[in-house]
Each structure stands twice: as C-alpha cells, then as structure tokens.
Amino acid sequence: MNEYILEMRNITKEFPGVKALDNVNIKVKKGEIHALVGENGAGKSTLMNVLSGVYPYGNYSGDIYYNGEICKFNGIKSSEKKGIGIIHQELALIMYLSIAENIFLGNERSTRGIIDWDKTRSKTVELLKRVGLNENPGTLIKDIGVGKQQLVEIAKSLSKNIDLLILDEPTSALNEEDSQNLLNLIVELKSHGVTSIIISHKLNEIEQISDSITILRDGKTIESLDMVKDKVDEDRIIKSMVGRELTDLFPKRNAKIGETILEVKNWNIDHPMYERKILNDININVKSGEVVGIAGLMGAGRTEFAMSIFGKSYGKNIEGEMFLHGKKVDFKNISQAIKHGLAYVTEDRKNLGLILINDIKRNVTLSNLDRVRQGIIIDENKEIVEVEEQVKSLTIKCSSILQKTKNLSGGNQQKVVLSKWMFTNPEVLILDEPTRGIDVGAKYEIYTIINQLAEAGKAVIVISSELSEVIGMSDRIYVMSEGNITGELDKSEATQEEIMKLIVSEKVGVSS
Amino acid sequence: MDKLEYKNIIKKLKSIVTKVGDMFGETMIGKFLGKNKQVLLIRSMISNNIRQYGMIFALIVIMIFFNYQTGGVSLYPLNISNILLQNAHILILAVGMLIVILTGNIDLSVGSVAAFVGAIAGIMMIRNDYHWSISVAAALSIGLMAGAWNGFWIAYIKIPAFIVTLGGMLIFRGLTLVVLKGASLGPFPDEFNSISSGFIPDIFGGDGLHILTIVIGILFSLGYIYYAYTGRRKKQKYGFDVAPVWMTVFSSTFIIVALNLFTFTLARYRGFPNVSIILFIVIIIYAFITTKTVIGRHVYAMGGNYEAAKLSGVKTKKVMFLIYVNMGLLAAISGLVYAARLNAAVPKAGNLFELDAIAAAYIGGASASGGVGTVIGAIIGGLVMGVINNGMSLMSLGIDWQQVVKGLVLLLAVWFDIATKNKAK
Structure with missing residues (x-):
C-alpha cells in the first residue's frame, strides 16, 4: 500500500488574467492531520476546489493521485464517491430542516423514492454519537448554535463513508470552547482512520493538532514540513506565509490616554423577542487615546451591548445611563448616535457592514x-x-x-x-471582531489603523474572541460572560489564563 | 423541429446576445483605442450602463422594424404624439414602481389606486360639480393617503409588501366599485379632459408648425450643452480624468439630435401634448432625486442591503414609508391622466397597470432583488412595450398577440441582462 492517501502534482489553475495555482504540490499521508495555510488569496480554497471536483478535470493541469491511482473528478459527487468530503467555510445547511434531514439531504435513506424515516433516524443517532453531538435528530438546524451546526456538517460528510475530510476554516465562526471541541473531534476521527486536511488562519490550532503542514503563497507551494521533525512553531509558519518576518504581531502604540469620553452605567437590556435578560448592570468606560478590549465567549452579550448603546439598534427595555464627556445622553436612533460621534464596526461585514x-x-x-x-x-x-x-x-x-x-x-x-x-x-469607535476571517498581513494593518485612531485621541473599544488579540491590543480589558461583566484587568495583569478563568467563573456561578 | 436544430438555434441566439453585449461593453472600444486609463474609464462607464444602452439600441431597432412594417406610418408625427398619449399613465407609474423595486419590494395596488382616484375625481366633478382644481387636489391627497396606508403596514408593521399591496389591490378596487356603484361616470369638464387630450398652446402662433415646441427643444439642447460643459469643467478643476472631448461631443450631439428630431416631429403635428409636460416633469424630478440627492442614495443603499443601510444611520422605516406615499401620489397622477384620457371614470380602469409598470422597470434593467435600476431605464422599458403595442396595433395585430409579445420581450430583456452579467464574471 501507498504511504500517501493523496498526492497532487504540479497543479496549475488559471482564471482569466490570474494564475491562481502555479505548479502546486501537496502530499498527504494516510491517517494524518495535514494543515494547509497561506494568506487570503494564496490559493488554498482553489486547490481544495480542484481536489473536490468543483473545478472539473481538464479545467486545470497536473495530476491528482488518490490512494495511488490517478483521478479525474468532474464534480463533487464523483470525488465523494472516492471518499473525499469537503466542508466549506460557509455552512451549507438548510435552516428549516431537521438535523436528520440535513445529514441525508441528496443521499436519502429511501426505497423507491419513499423515505425510510426510521432508518434515517437511527443512522443519524449513530452519526451524531460519532461526532459527539447530543441532540435530537428532529431538531431544526436554526435552533442549534454554529458550533453544533459545524458538527452536523461533519456528520453529514461521515454519512458518505469518506476517508479524507477537508475542512475550510472550520473554527472561524466558533468561540474558543466550540473550537476546542471541534479540534478534539478531528483528532478523534484520526484515531478511527480518517485523514483530514485543515485550512485555517488560527495558527495555534494548527500547531496543536496537525502532523504536517503545507504552506502556500501567491499560488505556489512554499514548503511542506513535518510538525515534529522540523520543529515548526507559529513564527516559523508566519515567516513562510508572508515571506517576511513579522517581528511583532501587534504594532507598538504611542497614544496619550486622556480623560473619559464614554461612560455607561448600570446598563440593562432584554432580548427583543423573548422575555429574557441579555445584559445585567453593565458598567464600562473608555478614555480618549485608550483601547479597551471586551473579551468573552460568543453569546456573552458583547455584540448586543455594543449595538444597544449604538442608537438602540438591539434589544428591548433598555435601561441605564450613558455619558459622553460627562454629559448624559440618550440616543433614540442610530443617526443620532452617529451625529454624537459613535461608530460601530460590525462583526458581520458582509451582511451588516457593506452593501x-x-x-x-x-x-x-x-x-x-x-x-x-x-x-x-x-x-x-x-x-x-x-x-x-x-x-x-x-x-x-x-x-x-x-x-x-x-x-x-x-x-x-x-x-x-x-x-x-x-x-x-467619530470620537468613540466600537470594533466588533475587527480581524475575523482575514489573513495575518491584513490583521497587522488593521491593528496599525486601530493604533493610529487611538493616537489621534479617539476612544476605541475592541470586541474580540481571540484572547491573544484582546491582550495584545488593549490598555484595559473587560471580561464578559452571560450578560455580566465578570472582571476588569489592566494590560499588565492580563493573561490568557486569567481571562479564561473570569469567563468560566460566571458560568459556574450561574449553574449552581 | 428535431433536437439538434433546436440546439443550434439556441446557440446562435446566445452568440448574438453575447456579441451585442461585446459591442457595447468591452471589445469594440478596446480594439479601437488600445488600453490606457481613459479607455478604462470609458469602459467602466459603458459596462456599468450596458443594460441601458442595450435597451436604447433595442428601442431604436424596434422602431425601425415597425416603421418598415407599417410603411412609415409608425413614425408619422400623429403616431408619435399618440404613443405619448397612450403610454403616459404607465410611464408615470413605472417611475414610482422603479423606486419601489429599488428597495427590493413591489406594489401591486397601483392599478386599483389609480382607478379609485379616477372614480373620486369623477364623482366630485361630474356628480357634484366641484371645480376641477379642487377635485384634482382632493384626488391627489387620496392617492397620498392610499400610499400612506400601504407604507404604514410595510414600513412600520413589517408585513411583506407583496401581501400588503395585494390586499390594497383588492381593497381599492372594491372601493372603486362601491363609490361608482358599478357604473361609469362621464364626461368630464373640458378643462380636466384637456390634460390628456389637449396640447400646449403655441404662443408664437406658428402655422402648421408648432413653434413653441421647437423652441423648448432648442432651450433644452442649450441647457444640456451648458450642463455637459460645466460638468467637465468641474471635473477638470478637481483634476479627474474626463472622457475625451470627441466622446462628449459625440454623445451630446446624439442626444441633441434625437431630442430635436423628436420635438420637430411633434411640432409638425400639434406640438407637445399637455400630458407629456406632466410626464417630463415627473421624469426630471425623479431622475434627479434618485441620482443626485441624499434620500436617493439611501433608497439604493436600502435595496442593496437593508440591514447594513440601517446600521449606517439610514432611517429605513421612514424612507420606506415615504417611498410608498410617493407611489400613491404617482398612482393618483396616473389615475387622473387615464381618467382624462377616457373622459370617464370607469370601474375597470387601471386593470393590470401594476404589471405593465413592473415589467417596464424590469425591462429597463431593474433587479428584482433590489438596489439596481434607473428611472431613465424604466422609462425606456416602458417605451419599448408602448412602441411594440402601438406598432402591432398599426399592423392590426390584436391585444391577444400583443400580450404574448410583451411577455416574451420581458423574458428576453432579463435573459440579456443575465447573459452579459455572466460574461462580465
């Protein structure tokens, strides 16, 4: 038997005017977790689309060897048949169908066109067990979180008896806890013989789980490394990705912290539809020239807080006081908030930020x-x-x-x-996940812009799920959990462990 | 027809469509001029408006076709004047509908609102002898209120526009029948009737040639030249790239020649019909609002991404409400124009107007999902349909075949749009 489950040799793919892939080579060993990294536009997704047959044979040049035999895929179906499954960054689940219906969509358990629901159900239970998801197969996709949806996607792939799983940015929309679960699952699948290729910007995750790594830059293979043998660490990967050394992930800031610009006191809001409290007596202030971070898990109420102070664009029964330069203000709508110098940069730039x-x-x-x-x-x-x-x-x-x-x-x-x-x-900028889904080089530029804003005397609030980012960028950090502020840390005392403790502490408090 | 033959025809049609696209969009100019910055500028100008240029081209082709088929009758001054009279009410509706469609919504009630407004005008003027000016003012306010009714449910209560206006369609049609008691009312006083049957007076007293109409054409030409000239100057002052002089001269000449040919043709009959003045004022006002003003920008933004526009401080509910109020106003104007044209208030008036207006907007390049489309495009779309109707009538093809052709034109226009867009990718 061949040592490699997959070999892609000299793959070249051209789009009108651009060479997206230029003689790319990648070899994946059987039963390993192989990371594929590179900046945005380096060609990772294109390469995976070539592999999964989205770009059919003849559309590119080069050869794909799978289990030692040459393959000419002409569509996703044909690569699936061979045992290759791909999970895209944007999940392809249908919100108003159940978990079971989604898993077997297009692959229904049926006899002569009539669906065998009992079989569907029992198979689903089996698959959900494999991915460690404890949900009823009849639950609608819209009613489970993104983290669980990701697991359903994996279960869907497994239902097709695949032995090579490709995951494109699987954790980009997940919080740390769900991400960890997912990573554990990938390792677990590996022990059952499933090979994985994982595309990710989160280098710490790659360092944690992968066995080998291939780095792409500008459509070319830069190098393939064995994580252990070559002693690969984050710095090494970044250097190879960007082609230069980033001496510091976070640029230095030279801002003078002045007087308080925005202060929010005893802020409470309810969910806009249900009778449920979203925020509980939040107190926050931010000074001119200061960057304040808000750390926490997804669903902790950070985005909801930001939007509620931004002209009441979220929530019901908003209570509390807000002061700008010590003067009490009450914004009835977004345009008032903007006129008074507030700006909110959304976490969802495609749906809420841009036209x-x-x-x-x-x-x-x-x-x-x-x-x-x-x-x-x-x-x-x-x-x-x-x-x-x-x-x-x-x-x-x-x-x-x-x-x-x-x-x-x-x-x-x-x-x-x-x-x-x-x-x-604006005088106060609230940046919600400002670097989500963007590559290392662009991240650095965004950080530089944030610093320039602070240096110009603006008050900046950065909401982020990446702990290293919150710590690296903030002068002061608030930690939020389940609608409460559970701690406030100065830059000097903030560590990932400390923040994590504050995030978890409230959770324990609630459940007890 | 066997399969192969059919496939070949499709293939040919496709290649024609893409070739036309090429001609306007990309290669032709590229081949003529090579690549430099100015060419890129012109290219982007053209490919951004390809649908509109395509429709202007199609309109010209259609007019030539009918002129040939009818032995020149279709371009007689009398007939050109008739085309304006026959279509003014739809074109006025199409302007309002375009704005509604820009937000990704629709208004199915406009035909019924137009009928209701006509009915009210009839009852006031004919049954109760109110002065026409008071009746028109009252009728327009009813239109505004009907629009506000729709707008309230759509903007503030958030019921889908399709449902609200489907309801409105039934409600206002029903009310029309109620107030008219199912019978027609007529005739209107002459002053009112002249909206759609009268022509502007010729203060110069031309004999056989309507001098004022020609003068208006010349004044507008001068205005256009001034506008084009100052626009260029301003751009140069800012140090922007401007299209080469020959191109500005060429396009201005084209527009001025077309405009003056048009006014001269009308002048050979009886000059501008009164209704065309109303129509032109509506077009100019709304073309201006949609392209040059803050609220116009907000409308496009809402259609492109409602939530993002809202988070950018656009008062989305208020704008949405106003759009429907405005639609009500234009429906009222359309209803009055139509009533004056029939010289009667009839229960069946305005039947299917909404669909003609919607088709005009789509043929003119509007996107069903919102955010894309222009007032001028909708007018051209409306004219394409109007000219086809008129031409087929002249060829004594009945309303039955006219509908079939209208439907096909709508389909082809949108296909052309998709084909050129796919190519651009």
Whole structure:
C-alpha cells in the first residue's frame, strides 16, 4: 500500500488574467492531520476546489493521485464517491430542516423514492454519537448554535463513508470552547482512520493538532514540513506565509490616554423577542487615546451591548445611563448616535457592514453623506476626492473607488468598513471582531489603523474572541460572560489564563 | 423541429446576445483605442450602463422594424404624439414602481389606486360639480393617503409588501366599485379632459408648425450643452480624468439630435401634448432625486442591503414609508391622466397597470432583488412595450398577440441582462 492517501502534482489553475495555482504540490499521508495555510488569496480554497471536483478535470493541469491511482473528478459527487468530503467555510445547511434531514439531504435513506424515516433516524443517532453531538435528530438546524451546526456538517460528510475530510476554516465562526471541541473531534476521527486536511488562519490550532503542514503563497507551494521533525512553531509558519518576518504581531502604540469620553452605567437590556435578560448592570468606560478590549465567549452579550448603546439598534427595555464627556445622553436612533460621534464596526461585514453590490465610494460615504452634500445635492466630485483620500490612507487595494465591494478580499473589505466609519469622524469607535476571517498581513494593518485612531485621541473599544488579540491590543480589558461583566484587568495583569478563568467563573456561578 | 436544430438555434441566439453585449461593453472600444486609463474609464462607464444602452439600441431597432412594417406610418408625427398619449399613465407609474423595486419590494395596488382616484375625481366633478382644481387636489391627497396606508403596514408593521399591496389591490378596487356603484361616470369638464387630450398652446402662433415646441427643444439642447460643459469643467478643476472631448461631443450631439428630431416631429403635428409636460416633469424630478440627492442614495443603499443601510444611520422605516406615499401620489397622477384620457371614470380602469409598470422597470434593467435600476431605464422599458403595442396595433395585430409579445420581450430583456452579467464574471 501507498504511504500517501493523496498526492497532487504540479497543479496549475488559471482564471482569466490570474494564475491562481502555479505548479502546486501537496502530499498527504494516510491517517494524518495535514494543515494547509497561506494568506487570503494564496490559493488554498482553489486547490481544495480542484481536489473536490468543483473545478472539473481538464479545467486545470497536473495530476491528482488518490490512494495511488490517478483521478479525474468532474464534480463533487464523483470525488465523494472516492471518499473525499469537503466542508466549506460557509455552512451549507438548510435552516428549516431537521438535523436528520440535513445529514441525508441528496443521499436519502429511501426505497423507491419513499423515505425510510426510521432508518434515517437511527443512522443519524449513530452519526451524531460519532461526532459527539447530543441532540435530537428532529431538531431544526436554526435552533442549534454554529458550533453544533459545524458538527452536523461533519456528520453529514461521515454519512458518505469518506476517508479524507477537508475542512475550510472550520473554527472561524466558533468561540474558543466550540473550537476546542471541534479540534478534539478531528483528532478523534484520526484515531478511527480518517485523514483530514485543515485550512485555517488560527495558527495555534494548527500547531496543536496537525502532523504536517503545507504552506502556500501567491499560488505556489512554499514548503511542506513535518510538525515534529522540523520543529515548526507559529513564527516559523508566519515567516513562510508572508515571506517576511513579522517581528511583532501587534504594532507598538504611542497614544496619550486622556480623560473619559464614554461612560455607561448600570446598563440593562432584554432580548427583543423573548422575555429574557441579555445584559445585567453593565458598567464600562473608555478614555480618549485608550483601547479597551471586551473579551468573552460568543453569546456573552458583547455584540448586543455594543449595538444597544449604538442608537438602540438591539434589544428591548433598555435601561441605564450613558455619558459622553460627562454629559448624559440618550440616543433614540442610530443617526443620532452617529451625529454624537459613535461608530460601530460590525462583526458581520458582509451582511451588516457593506452593501456588496455597491462600489467603494458609495459604501464609504453612506453613513455621513452630510459631509459631501451641498443643499440636497450630493457633490460627487467632492465625494470622489474625499474617498480617494481615505482609500490611499488606509491602503485599500482596489482597481478604483468604483470597484464593487463584493470583489474585494476580506481584509480590504474590512478596511472599507473601517474607512466608512472613520468618514463619520467619530470620537468613540466600537470594533466588533475587527480581524475575523482575514489573513495575518491584513490583521497587522488593521491593528496599525486601530493604533493610529487611538493616537489621534479617539476612544476605541475592541470586541474580540481571540484572547491573544484582546491582550495584545488593549490598555484595559473587560471580561464578559452571560450578560455580566465578570472582571476588569489592566494590560499588565492580563493573561490568557486569567481571562479564561473570569469567563468560566460566571458560568459556574450561574449553574449552581 | 428535431433536437439538434433546436440546439443550434439556441446557440446562435446566445452568440448574438453575447456579441451585442461585446459591442457595447468591452471589445469594440478596446480594439479601437488600445488600453490606457481613459479607455478604462470609458469602459467602466459603458459596462456599468450596458443594460441601458442595450435597451436604447433595442428601442431604436424596434422602431425601425415597425416603421418598415407599417410603411412609415409608425413614425408619422400623429403616431408619435399618440404613443405619448397612450403610454403616459404607465410611464408615470413605472417611475414610482422603479423606486419601489429599488428597495427590493413591489406594489401591486397601483392599478386599483389609480382607478379609485379616477372614480373620486369623477364623482366630485361630474356628480357634484366641484371645480376641477379642487377635485384634482382632493384626488391627489387620496392617492397620498392610499400610499400612506400601504407604507404604514410595510414600513412600520413589517408585513411583506407583496401581501400588503395585494390586499390594497383588492381593497381599492372594491372601493372603486362601491363609490361608482358599478357604473361609469362621464364626461368630464373640458378643462380636466384637456390634460390628456389637449396640447400646449403655441404662443408664437406658428402655422402648421408648432413653434413653441421647437423652441423648448432648442432651450433644452442649450441647457444640456451648458450642463455637459460645466460638468467637465468641474471635473477638470478637481483634476479627474474626463472622457475625451470627441466622446462628449459625440454623445451630446446624439442626444441633441434625437431630442430635436423628436420635438420637430411633434411640432409638425400639434406640438407637445399637455400630458407629456406632466410626464417630463415627473421624469426630471425623479431622475434627479434618485441620482443626485441624499434620500436617493439611501433608497439604493436600502435595496442593496437593508440591514447594513440601517446600521449606517439610514432611517429605513421612514424612507420606506415615504417611498410608498410617493407611489400613491404617482398612482393618483396616473389615475387622473387615464381618467382624462377616457373622459370617464370607469370601474375597470387601471386593470393590470401594476404589471405593465413592473415589467417596464424590469425591462429597463431593474433587479428584482433590489438596489439596481434607473428611472431613465424604466422609462425606456416602458417605451419599448408602448412602441411594440402601438406598432402591432398599426399592423392590426390584436391585444391577444400583443400580450404574448410583451411577455416574451420581458423574458428576453432579463435573459440579456443575465447573459452579459455572466460574461462580465
């Protein structure tokens, strides 16, 4: 038998005008966890699409050997038949169908077109057990969290008897706890003989679970390493990914912390639909030139808090007091909040941050058209000048400011969202997961922008699920858990363990 | 027809569509000029508006076709004037409908609202002898209220627009029947009737040629030249790339020649119909609002991504409400124009107007999911349908076949859109 389950040799794939893959080679050993890393646009997803047959044979050049035999896939079905399963970054589950229906969608347990529900159910129970998910097969997908949905996706793949599982950014939407569960599952599957290829930006996770690693840059294989033999660590990977050494993941900041700009006292809100408290007596303040982090798990109420102070854009029965420069304020709607110098950069840039079918220009000026209007008319010339200035100062890579934002990379999209809010000239910026799903190089640039904002005397609040990011960027950290602030730490006393303890402590308190 | 033959036809049709797309969008200009920054500018200008240019081109082809088929009758001054009179009410609706469609919504009630407004105007003027100005004002306010009714349920209570306006369609149709007691009312006083049957007076007293109409055409040409010139100057002042002079001259010349040919043709008959003045004012106002103003920008933003627009400080509920109020107003104007044209208030008035208006917007390049479309596009879309109707009538093809062709045109137009978009990818 061959030692390698998969070999891709000299794969080249061209799109009009770009070589997305240029003689890429990758070898995956049977029963290992193989990491595939690279910056956004390095070609990882394209490579996996070639492998899974999304780009059929003949559409690329090079050879795919699977279990030693050459394969010519012409669609996902044909690669699945061979035992290759792929789970995409954006989950492909149907919200209003049950777990069981989703798992066997397109692969129904049936006789002559009539579904055998008993068989479906028992098979589902079996599969859910394998992925460690304790849910009723009849539960609708919309009623379980993203973490569990991810597990259902894996169960769906396993139902097709696969032996090579490809996971594209599986933990990007998960909190630390769910991520850990998922990683454990992948290791568990490995012990049952399932080989995995994992694409991820989270290098600590890769370091934790993978056996070997292939690094891509600009559509080329840079190197393949054995994690143990080559003593691979994060610095080593980053260096190889970006082609340069990032001396420090977080750039230095030189800001003078001044007086308090925003203060929120005894803030309480309820869920907009159900009778349920979301936030419980939250007290937070932030000073000029200061970056304040809010750490916590997903669902801790951080986003809800940010949106509720941003012109009551979330929640019901909002109670509490808010002070700007010591003066009490009460924003009835979002445009009032914006006028008073608040800006909220959403965690969900595609659905809530950008108008993807519109160009950069229209996106940037949308929140503050007052700045470019004369009377009731928008002065388009002025608009162009101002937006081009923004694009230049944030080094947004684009063909022109008339490029549609849906055609930009994740990092550049995030910069457009940032420049949209900088365009409103805010005093307080709330950044919700500002670096989610963007690559190392772009992250560094976003951090630099955050520092510049602080240095310009703005008050910045950073909400992040990545503990290293919160610690690396903040002067002060609040930890939130289950709608409460469970601790406040100074930069000097903050460690990942300390924060984790504060996150967990409340959980214990609630359940007891 | 066997399968192979059928496949070949599809293939040919496809290649024609993409070739037309090419001609307007990409290669032609690229081949003529090579690649430099200015070309890229022109290209992006063209490929951004390819659907609109495509429809203008289609409109011209259709007009030439019917002119040939009818032995020149279709371009007679009388007939051009008729096309305006026959379609003004739909074009006015199409403008409002385009704005509704820009938000990703729809309004099915406009035909019924138009009928109801016409009925109210009839009852006031014919049964109760109110002065026409008071009746028109009252009728327009009823339109505003009908729009506010729809807008309230859609914007503030969040009931899907399809359902609210389907309800409105039934409600206002029913009310029309109630107030008219199922019978027609007519005729209207002459002052009112002249909205759709009168022509603007010729203050210059031309004989056989309507001088004022020609003068208006010339004034607008001068205005356009001034606008194009100052626009360029302003851009240059900011140091932007501007399209090359020859191109501005070419496109301006095209527009001015077309405009003056149009006014000259009308002048050879009886000049501008009164209703065309209403129509042009509506077009100019709404083209201006959608392209140049803050609220126009907000409408497009809401259609592109409602939640993102809301989080950017757009007062989405208020804007949505106003859009439907505005739709009500335009439906009322349309209803009055139509009533004046029939010279009667009839219970069946406005039947299927909503679908014509929606089709006009789609043919003119609007996207069903919102955020894409222009007022001018919707007008061109409406004209395409109007010219086809008119031409087929002249060829004595009945309303039955007109419907079939209209349906096919709608389908083809959207297919063209998708084909060119796929290519752009």
